Amino acid sequence: MADDPRSERAQLRLRVQQAPQDFIAWVMLADAEFDHGDADAGLRAATRALALRPGHPEALARLGRGHWLAGRHVQAAQALSQAAAQAPQHPGIALWLGHALEDAGEPEAAAQAYEHAYRLLPDEPIFAAHLLNWRRKLCDWRDLDRLSSQVRRAVRDGHGAVEPFAFLSEDADAAEQLACARRRARDLAASVRPLPPPPASEPGHALRLGFLSNGFGAHPTGLQTVAFFEALQAHDTVSAHLFALNADDGSPIRQRLAAATHLHDVAGQSHTRIAQAIREQRIDILYDLRGWGGGGTPEVLAMRPAPLQVNWLAYPGTSGAPWIDYVLGDRFALPDALKPHYSEAVAWLPGAFQPSDTRRTVGTPPSRRDCGLPDTCMVYACFNNSYKLNPAGMARMLDVLAQVDGSVLWLLSGPGRADDRLRAAAQARGVDPARLVFMRKLPHDDYLARYRHADLFLDTNPYNAHTTASDALWAGCPVLTRPGATFAARVAGSLNHHLGLDDMNVPDDDAYVATAIRLGRDDAARDALRTRLLAAKASSPLFDMARFAAGFAGVAGRMADRRRKGLPPAPLD
Secondary structure, three states: OOOOOOOHHHHHHHHHHHOOOOHHHHHHHHHHHHHOOOHHHHHHHHHHHHHHOOOOHHHHHHHHHHHHHOOOHHHHHHHHHHHHHHOOOOHHHHHHHHHHHHHOOOHHHHHHHHHHHHHHOOOOHHHHHHHHHHHHHOOOOOOHHHHHHHHHHHHHOOOOOOOHHHHOOOOOOHHHHHHHHHHHHHHHHOOOOOOOOOOOOOOOOOEEEEEEEOOOOOOHHHHHHHHHHHHHOOOOOEEEEEEEOOOOOOOHHHHHHHHHOEEEEOOOOOHHHHHHHHHHOOOOEEEEOOOOOOOOOHHHHHOOOOOEEEEOOOOOOOOOOOOOOEEEEOOOOOOHHHHHHOOOEEEEOOOOOOOOOOOOOOOOOOOOOOOOOOOOOOEEEEOOOHHHOOHHHHHHHHHHHHHOOOOEEEEEOOOOOHHHHHHHHHHHOOOOHHHEEEEOOOOHHHHHHHHHHOOEEEOOOOOOOOHHHHHHHHOOOOEEEOOOOOHHHOHHHHHHHHHOOHHHEOOOHHHHHHHHHHHHHOHHHHHHHHHHHHHHHHHOHHHOHHHHHHHHHHHHHHHHHHHHOOOOOOOEO
């Protein structure tokens, strides 16, 4: 698809041809290329600007942004650090420096950059939102309520600067989540030119299902979907095409995905080229497996490469986007009460919305001592990412520890000084910090084996465990959760529900603490619960991927049938 000659990018390309010494035009062209998803073209423009004005902070900033988009995070941080040093009062450069430092593995320095940007413009929602999000990741809860209130107020006032994925961690309702996503989608749509309408589908052919993600490999998305795609091969009414935004990581998961589907490597390509690749495959239904999460390409979806487009799996909320027709859920995670707060028509799968890899094995872990655990004690676990922890949830877990003698809380180690901050939170609540045990991030098989030492998984709110909850249950570790009022807060509850373990879905914090204490003190009750879980695992449809694939193909067929009949998207069972 050629550029619209009236587009900003086309006009800027013409401008630099006519006036190759125009520094500002080269800087603006770099931004336009980056916004179009073309990191290489943007880097060329930034390099030309830098040649015209060596050391200029605006040119250095674009160079850094280009390296960041191309995945060269250390180089990005270096260029942006130089730019920030020359323009210390420039909040935008400080913000981009924060992004680069995040990905360069310097989390505390990233926090300082975000804080600096916020201090320069404390009333701008974009800076408050980024600072809030990163403080959550670092378990740095200073001014958390004030920052959260500012961000939620910005969403209510219609600001589009708040990232919907980060907003899922706020204690906001579904209506607020919709407002956040809808405004973000509206802003993005203004910068994207849709493709022409697709040609009519060929009658009688197998539905060509496309799946777009940056997680087709040893990644939660790949781990969740691989057995489902393997099972889907049995259905000759559909064929699966994966469009991988991530390069081949050489993992066994990537190999299984490639063997089970038609896998198209589109890593590093511009948004337009990715959209064209999807269109060339004559995809009937395109599933967005990333949504507003990091590493996704909502710009591609906004181009409308497929006649039907679906929000599924990785983003537990509404897209708010007019280019997404359906959201795929289940009756527990996405009940009728949430429908008014979704821009998409809701399509419910017959069981749980989340698939699982039923070929994963739970190996033998290192000894308890080698894991940092006492030889004998009650082990509570929460291996959720650090941004899902918050003061209220941590207080709840610490209250449990205080009432169960000798128990420990096993956590996933967070970035920067997050672990130290959690130890300080325990100390402040009168719990010995040594009772918090941290596990560094491990290869999936090694991590999964460690669940053999865990007695009870303590879930988080308002953003539940998702893949992590599935892993715990598969490994035989029960999950205690308090289902909330949004999709993100109901995922673990959905998994328990479809296993027949609704008693592990408790109504409030008091019941959560009481249940965790009771199970921590009662070995027999805990053993009985584990026995029930293992029996449910063997018989429940939750882990039956043949059944899941059949239900998925059926819903896809009903979506396509409505379109063939000229009917608009509508709720589907």
